Amino acid sequence: MGDKSRQLPTLAPGPRAGATSAVPTSRPKKNSTACLACKQAKRKCSGRPSPCRACEAAESECIFDETLDLRRKVAVKRTADELEYYKDLLNSVLETLRSPDQTKVDRLLAIIRSDSSLSDIAAAVSTNPPDFHDRAATDTEAVGAGALDDPAALRTDPLQRPVEASARRGFMTLDKLCDIPLFNVPAKPWTNVTDDEEFVSHLVSLYFTWNHPFEQFIDQQLFLQDMASGRPDSQFCSPFLVNSLLAVASTYSDFPEAFANPGDVSTRGQHFHAEADRLWKAGEGKVTLPIIQGLLLMVLTENFRGKESVAWQRFRQAIELAHNLGLFSHTPGSTAFDQEDISAEMERARSGCASGIAILNSQMAMASLTVTELNIPLCRPYGKDEPDDGIMWTPYPRSNQIDYAKKPALLKYIRVAMLDLTEILVETQALLFDKAFRMGFEDLWQSVNVLYARLQLWQEALPDVLDIGQLPIPQVLLLRMFYHWIVVMLFGIFGERQDFSMMPFSQAERARGNRINSAKEIARCSRIHRQSYGLNHAPSHMVHPISTGLFVLLNELNDSESQEAFIELSRHLSALSRRMVHCKGIIRNLESAAQQSSINLPPDAVAVFRSHDPEAVHDVHS
Structure with missing residues (x-):
């Protein structure tokens, strides 16, 4: 039975009745929810508030999302509601296919065959799952007390059905519950259009995912840092810049708040654009970096609206203000920069903005068939040998995926490569839209091939990280x-000049072959993007290469x-x-152009165009 000589320790007497302890006792709290980063790393999380201790030490993003915890009732309920929704969508599709209205059936089949998203299919069959929205709207555990009292906090339904229905009913949806913005930023004091921080964070995340990486007018790190601070007098952020950015970002959003007029898709971002315009007029005369950047973003919005x-x-x-601020007249280390005592961060932001202006100018000039009048700045935000900035890129919206793709954004490499390509583009414009009119065929042919050889060398010199491997960003x-857009435009001069109609057959075939191959x-790059990320979100910069490719292949x-x-290109242009x-x-x-040349467009291409805008394309087979 054991050692009887062993004595048990003496117990301390308990507290007397009515006595209180000097040190309050409490059970240690158990954290029932870990952040996404700790879940991925399979480590213990210290819990809320964000950031947890592990993320703070690693200086990594810290996000808590209780809806992803499958032990919670809200997660189970959300899954059940989602399954019910897709069941109702399937029933609606089958009901439409059984319809005696052949036009309605043909339209649905065209949408399905065009590789459209579920949102387009749901819109076509006017899906309205019974009880789903009512259940979601009353789920106070999921949305939190008072969340449904604010119409600005609402989102579209899970499959983004027609916006007018969503805006009218005003319900909390699965899209709202599952959306996790990449960046959390405040709405105030930056915009008067909305005070919904989740929506503003959603738009900012869209902008830095789909629009920013290719143009980089703004320094992403400095902008987000200043916007998060909430200080309107900060160096790298201003209300004007924020509203201009939100207007551009609204182009990529299907949330009802992204529309100035509910249900009118042509009004995406117009309320933010109007607010930016008001702020621009109120502060006219001021010259700051955020004002120049805001104007550049307004240029994009005007282009989206077709107001060239x-x-x-x-x-x-924007160019005039940039000259006034000295973005093009000085380089770092010069007397002017030393006198202004510009910080390294401001120097980086200024040179990045100047580079972005030059790149945008060359693209707009090429699309307008004019000569670029702005030189490439000598100062560049990154040196070729500098390390990358470490910024990561991930597809957004990412819904409720925990193991989402996360890759280096390669902003430095993209900027350096694009500036090198822009130098060739500027010389291409000078040749095509100016010098070519004073040159004979042989001289022009030689000049075109010199530029083509430079383009090929540019492509061969691209670093390995910019190779199109598996799932490229x-x-x-x-x-x-x-690159291929410039090739198409470069050799297109020989098809446009009437005096070259009798050019040697071998050279004519070479010019034609280069254009067709490019x-x-x-189209191949377009297909990779569609297969990797879908059609619902595609950078606006794709428009010019895609449209040019379509006219060549016509x-x-x-x-x-x-x-x-x-x-393939038709799918992307239709989605855009x-x-x-x-x-x-x-x-x-x-x-x-097809009608004038008596060309019958492929039926699949016609179906794709009609699936998104029935009035955009008439019957080209008649």
């Missing part, structure tokens, strides 16, 4: 698309490979037309 002349007007204002695909490569539709490439008004005009111009 207004976009150029805004751009000239969009900005890497865009680099290749822009158009097919643009005359080559007898070839099956060219026809397949044409259909749902977000940017000027893309609808490109579709109409494409149709008009």
Whole structure:
């Protein structure tokens, strides 16, 4: 039975009745929810508030999302509601296919065959799952007390059905519950359009995912740092800049709050744009870096709306202010910079903005068939040998995926490569839109091939990180698309000059072959993007390469490979037309060119165009 000589320790007497302890006793709290980073690393998390101790030590992003904890009732309920929703969607699709209305059936089949998203299919069948929204709206455990009292906090339904229905009913949705913005920033004091911080964070996350990596007018780290501080007098953020950014970002959002007029998709971001315009007029005369950056973003918005002349007007204002601020007249280390005592951070932001202006100028000039009048700045935000900035890129929205893809954003590499490509683009414009008119065929042919050789050397010199491997990030695909866009435009001069109609057959075939091959490569990059990230979100910068590729392939539709490439580009242009008004005009111009040349567009391409805008394309087979 054991050692009887062993004595038990003496117990201390308990507290007397009515006595109180000097040190309060409490059970240690058990954290029932770990942040996403700790879940991924399978480590113990200290719990809320964010950041947890582990994330703070690692200086990493710390996000808590209780809806991902499958032990909680809200997660189980959310899964059940989602399954019910998809069940109702399937029933609605089957009901539509059984419909005696053949037009309705054909339209649905065209949408499905065009590789459209579930949101487009749901919109086509007018899906309205019974009870789902009512259940979601009353789920106070999921949305928190009082969340439904604020209409600005609402989102579209899980499959983004017609916005007017969502805005009218005003319910909390699965999209709202699952959305986890990449960046958390305040709405105030930056904008008067909304005080919904989640929505503003959603838009900022969209902007830095799909628009920023290729243009980089703004220094991402400095901007986010100043916006999070909430100080309107900060160096790298201002209300004008924020509203301009939110207007651009709204182009990529389907949330009801992104529309100035509920249900009118053409009004995406117009309320933010109007607020930015008001702030611009109120502060006219001031010259700061955020004002220049805000004007550049307004240029993008005007282009999205098809207002090219207004976009150029805004751009000239931005260039004038940039000259006034000395972005182009001085380089770091000069007397002017030393006198101003510019910090290293400001120097980086200024040179990045100057580079972005030069890149945008060359793109707008190429699209307008004019000569660039702005030189490439000598100062660059990154040196070729400098280490990358460590910024990561991930597809967004990321819904409720924990193991989402996360890759280096490669901002430094993209910027350096794009500046090198822009130098060739500027010389290409000078040749095509100025010097070519004073040159004979042989001299022009030689000049074109010299530039083509430089383009090939540029492509061969790209670092390995910019190679199109498995699941390349969009900005890497865009680099290749822009390269091939320039090739198409470069050799296009020989098809436009009437005096070259009798050019030697071998050279004519070489010029034509280079254009067709580059158009097919643009389609290949477009296909990789669609297969990797879908059609719902695509950078706006794809418009010019895609539209140019379509017009090249229009005359080559007898070839099956060219026809397949044409259909691929049609998918992307059609998807982009749902977000940017000027893309609808490109579709109409494409149709008009086909009619004038008596070309029958592939039925699949016509179906794709009609699936997003039935009035955009008439019957081209008649």
